[in-house]
Amino acid sequence: MAMRYLTSKLAQQIDEELMGSVGAFSIDQLMELAGLACAQTLATVYSKDKYPRVLVCCGPGNQGGDGLVAARHLGMFGYKPTIWMPKPGSKDIYKRLKAQCDNMKIQTLEPSNDTQSLKSALASSDVILDAIFGFSFKPPVRAPFDAALPLIANSGLPIVSVDVPSGWNVDEGKVDALALDPDVLISLTAPKEGVRAFKGRHFLGGRFVPKTMEEKLQLNLPEYPGFSQIVELPRADDAQKL
């Protein structure tokens, strides 16, 4: 049975059920495991010796929260993360996640609507973690992200995107001119409909889906190896050959 790709609507439903009666998880728990999986994926592909300086780009929603958690874990792994979060979310959890990064002495660029600080940061980074937009993204891309995405795309740096590459339509894929073209993707819980044709290295994280939910929704998730929190998926090209 083929792995199921989630529509944005189903992804939203699963998220609600995981934090509701089906899962009973707190957002703290889910974000911790999701962010850890993001950090472990980046560390799997880009070693801290060759790519120590990670620019973690965070959006205003839950995806930005995953980015903050990932930044903290990357710091624990020995990377030198810097956070760019121009529109910090107002929820209590983002404030706490940000305080945890502050306590780890992880630098955050000043929130701002212009992209000057982003430009400088890109010039002194080795790899980007794109945690800007996730499965709740609805076009169009708004300021300052409309100016930021081309800067990130043209930086020449490798990009690891979280869940859905920023600028992509969650259901339809890479249809917008502003869409990023990441090298690596880490899907969370299950991959989204829009990333079916993604050509780079593709990982899955979020090893917390109850079996009953997986079966009811026929997610057909791949088997994670051992006690790993991430699993690499076959490349789109290879999967078609099978």
Add this chain to the structure above:
Amino acid sequence: MAMRYLTSKLAQQIDEELMGSVGAFSIDQLMELAGLACAQTLATVYSKDKYPRVLVCCGPGNQGGDGLVAARHLGMFGYKPTIWMPKPGSKDIYKRLKAQCDNMKIQTLEPSNDTQSLKSALASSDVILDAIFGFSFKPPVRAPFDAALPLIANSGLPIVSVDVPSGWNVDEGKVDALALDPDVLISLTAPKEGVRAFKGRHFLGGRFVPKTMEEKLQLNLPEYPGFSQIVELPRADDAQKL
């Protein structure tokens, strides 16, 4: 510089600081990472093919919470965990962690003051995760744990203890006749004074201590490999030889 072994008092202080201004962590986050480290340690030593049935013994405090998180992750890894938690803690977090296990269809023995159900469960288990008492333990061992510890000790099953083997004095070690004699120990954050002479395989987990805290308290934690959440420590005998 040698790794620091924590007194019960210092362990308590660190726990408070991690959840206070020094760390700003929520208990959900710390328990999630601690419990994951416990599950990964057990999975490192006891394969799910040879030791599928894990009896997770949980105390009434935060250590029991770590056990519930570990049970859930063990279930995700493909083990068949069963929970024995005769005195469930009253805090909201234990109820949520228990509900998460229920949602994963992990069996919990009925809470009870007698040890009949524990006896049966021991007879159909392959390995024990001992999450009964942690660094807040103060003797004496109270019912039903006074009757349970000898049953666990005499079961002949391998034991993985969390943080401090149950029945051990946190500062003085294995001085009580009821103390367990585990094969494996997973210390959390930093090892406690009482386990200095522990002779089995010894792991460290809880990779969330801010560098500033580590330096201020001169913890001299060992380096974790790569992006692992656990690190194995040299055996007490080997360390003395060095």
